[in-house]
Amino acid sequence: AQSVAQPEDQVNVAEGNPLTVKCTYSVSGNPYLFWYVQYPNRGLQFLLKYITGDNLVKGSYGFEAEFNKSQTSFHLKKPSALVSDSALYFCAVRDGGGGGFKTIFGAGTRLFVKA
Amino acid sequence: GAVVSQHPSRVICKSGTSVKIECRSLDFQATTMFWYRQFPKQSLMLMATSNEGSKATYEQGVEKDKFLINHASLTLSTLTVTSAHPEDSSFYICSAPRGTEQYFGPGTRLTVT
Numbered sequence A: 001a002q003s004v005a006q007p008e009d010q011v012n013v014a015e016g017n018p019l020t021v022k023c024t025y026s027v028s029g030n031p032y033l034f035w036y037v038q039y040p041n042r043g044l045q046f047l048l049k050y051i052t053g054d055n056l057v058k059g060s061y062g063f064e065a066e067f068n069k070s071q072t073s074f075h076l077k078k079p080s081a082l083v084s085d086s087a088l089y090f091c092a093v094r095d096g097g098g099g100g101f102k103t104i105f106g107a108g109t110r111l112f113v114k115a
Numbered sequence B: 001g002a003v004v005s006q007h008p009s010r011v012i013c014k015s016g017t018s019v020k021i022e023c024r025s026l027d028f029q030a031t032t033m034f035w036y037r038q039f040p041k042q043s044l045m046l047m048a049t050s051n052e053g054s055k056a057t058y059e060q061g062v063e064k065d066k067f068l069i070n071h072a073s074l075t076l077s078t079l080t081v082t083s084a085h086p087e088d089s090s091f092y093i094c095s096a097p098r099g100t101e102q103y104f105g106p107g108t109r110l111t112v113t
Helices: none
Strands: A003-005 A010-014 A019-021 A024-026 A031-038 A044-050 A056-058 A064-068 A073-078 A087-095 A103-105 A109-114 B004-007 B010-013 B019-025 B032-038 B044-051 B067-073 B076-081 B090-098 B101-104 B108-112
Touching: A003 A087, A003 A103, A010 A019, A019 A109, A024 A073, A024 A087, A031 A064, A031 A073, A044 A056, A044 A064, A044 B101, A073 A087, A103 B044, B004 B090, B010 B019, B019 B032, B019 B090, B019 B108, B032 B067, B032 B076, B044 B067, B044 B076, B076 B090
Parallel strands: A010 A109, B010 B108
Antiparallel strands: A003 A024, A019 A073, A031 A044, A031 A087, A056 A064, A064 A073, A087 A103, A087 A109, B004 B019, B019 B076, B032 B044, B032 B090, B067 B076, B090 B101, B090 B108
16 A cells, blocks of 8 residues: 655745755555645645656756655755745655556645745 | 646535535546545545546545545546535545646535535
């Protein structure tokens, strides 16, 4: 069975500072990993994904994430946070080894960026 | 890009009534769609997989008789919450895969009074 853990309920960072939102995963096959962002009362917005290839994935709005197979992690990062980055972030995993398109989400991490 | 729509965006219904939520893939066909439920300040919980032309697959703990899913065409899946109760109030989100991507609808806020 696949699972995702986001160990932090909330991350606080000052504007202009780097941010990291943590994610670890577990799948039996090849992991397809995703990050989504959600603003209040809105659907999900896709940020980036890892399917294969370069471990460092660059996505929307200056976000990036690094796939680390040995640590089974896929942490989301941004070099310089903006107040407008404040939102709820979800890490998600899909089993690319035959698990179909069934996607499991982490509990979410709320990011607060203070001006 | 691929777009998934949901209708309605918000619905308020009385306890005991049924509510239908539609999920449409607007510019692509989807033989599979997914229905998620999100409680306030919580994650998305997969409820069921909607399969075009066959029965939906429900996740453990989800009542199939309460949450009726019909995948009527390659672009439309519907979720009907039957005999709704206040505890069914939630944010319901559908998604449809295309290639390696998963496209999400904007969500439907259901409030049962």
